[in-house]
Amino acid sequence: MAYFKKAKKGDKVYGLVFGKGKIVEVFTESFYPLLVEFKNGYEVPYTEEGVPSWGTFKKQTLFYRDDIDLSGEDFSPVDTILSPRKIIKLREKNRLEVRVPSGAWKRTQKADAEYVEHLLEEEKYHLFRKK
DSSP: OOTTTTOOTTOEEEETTTEEEEEEEEOSSSSSOEEEEETTSOEEEEOTTSOBSSTTOOSOOEEETTTOOGGGSOOOOOSSOOOHHHHHHHHHTTOEEEEOTTSOEEETTTSOHHHHHHHHHTTOGGGEEEO
16 A cells, blocks of 8 residues: 555645655546645655656655654765765765755765756865765
8 A cells, every 4th residue: 555545735744855845736537646745845746655767766755754763864964075076976986975855865866866966067075975
């Protein structure tokens, strides 16, 4: 049975990528039946299993707020700020992590490519770290 089988409009949820949000639309006949609006304004469609429509996620990233346990997530601050050259090398070796808007650290392969590129263009190097 799908995790969000009985989801309804207005349910409070938490996404591991964008943080707090709520369900703004529920579609009955769609591969992505949930549309979630997050606190920062992003609207993302999700499957009934809580998998987002973007990125290369294979596991659930959306949960009801009452069900989520964030003890396994890493929210620690960055130790050292990486240079642009080091970021490029780590990215090529798939050993680079990015801080997503929820504050958790995720591998850059899992994050939205546009988000990562935007951070690099804006020179926000403090949001990257070595895995």
